[in-house]
Amino acid sequence: MPDDKKCKIVVFGAFGAGKTTLIKTLDPESSHVEAGYSGGTTTVALDYGRVQANGIHIHIFGTPGQERFEFARDIIGRGMDGAILLIDATSPVDAFIHHLYDSLSAASIPFVIFLNKCDSIGARPDLIRKEFSAAVITMVSALDRQQSLEALCVFAQALPPHRNGHNHS
Numbered sequence: 001m002p003d004d005k006k007c008k009i010v011v012f013g014a015f016g017a018g019k020t021t022l023i024k025t026l027d028p029e030s031s032h033v034e035a036g037y038s039g040g041t042t043t044v045a046l047d048y049g050r051v052q053a054n055g056i057h058i059h060i061f062g063t064p065g066q067e068r069f070e071f072a073r074d075i076i077g078r079g080m081d082g083a084i085l086l087i088d089a090t091s092p093v094d095a096f097i098h099h100l101y102d103s104l105s106a107a108s109i110p111f112v113i114f115l116n117k118c119d120s121i122g123a124r125p126d127l128i129r130k131e132f133s134a135a136v137i138t139m140v141s142a143l144d145r146q147q148s149l150e151a152l153c154v155f156a157q158a159l160p161p162h163r164n165g166h167n168h169s
């Protein structure tokens with residue numbers, strides 16, 4: 001029996017973009033972990049879920065969205081096969097989103113932009129497409145399971161085979 005394909009996909013995006021919502025929609029059993037620093041008020045949040053689709057086992061991770069958690073994004077991103085940059089289509093694109101986009105481009109990781117909250121009246125996907133005209137962009141609503149699953153599966157199926165974690169740099 002051939003081994004099922006497995007892959008690690010990491011979701012990047014600003015705080016409030018909808019990362020936790022997306023992962024919860026894709027896997028209702030997903031975990032949301034918040035780690036606090038003793039004596040501090042900040043927490044590092046991460047999400048983890050599993051999705052099985054068309055013979056692919058997808059392990060999906062959500063990264064913390066605040067700028068100061070670059071170290072956590074680096075760690076969670078290690079060995080990933082692909083990345084999703086989740087952008088809230090109801091908010092203007094800021095420098096942090098450009099930073100995430102530039103980092104993913106520089107890392108030569110296959111990635112796709114999911115334009116989220118496209119169900120919202122205030123969504124302006126046209127403006128964001130203009131900012132990232134070279135990128136592969138899919139419009140979604142993280143509240144919609146069918147849409148989210150389909151977008152994830154299309155992306156996962158196009159990824160090269162999993163490298164079993166040997167692609168740490």
Ligand SMILES: Nc1nc2c(ncn2[C@@H]2O[C@H](COP(=O)(O)OP(=O)(O)O)[C@@H](O)[C@H]2O)c(=O)[nH]1
Nearest residue numbers: 015016017018019020021116117120141142143
């Ligand atoms: N209308 C709408 N709201 C969304 C969507 N995805 C997330 N939200 C809302 O946006 C807020 C932030 O979402 P959350 O998943 O916590 O963002 P995170 O910080 O990236 O994990 C929450 O109030 C969600 O309910 C969406 O597709 N459509």
Ligand SMILES: [Mg+2]
Nearest residue numbers: 019020021045
């Ligand atoms: Mg979150």
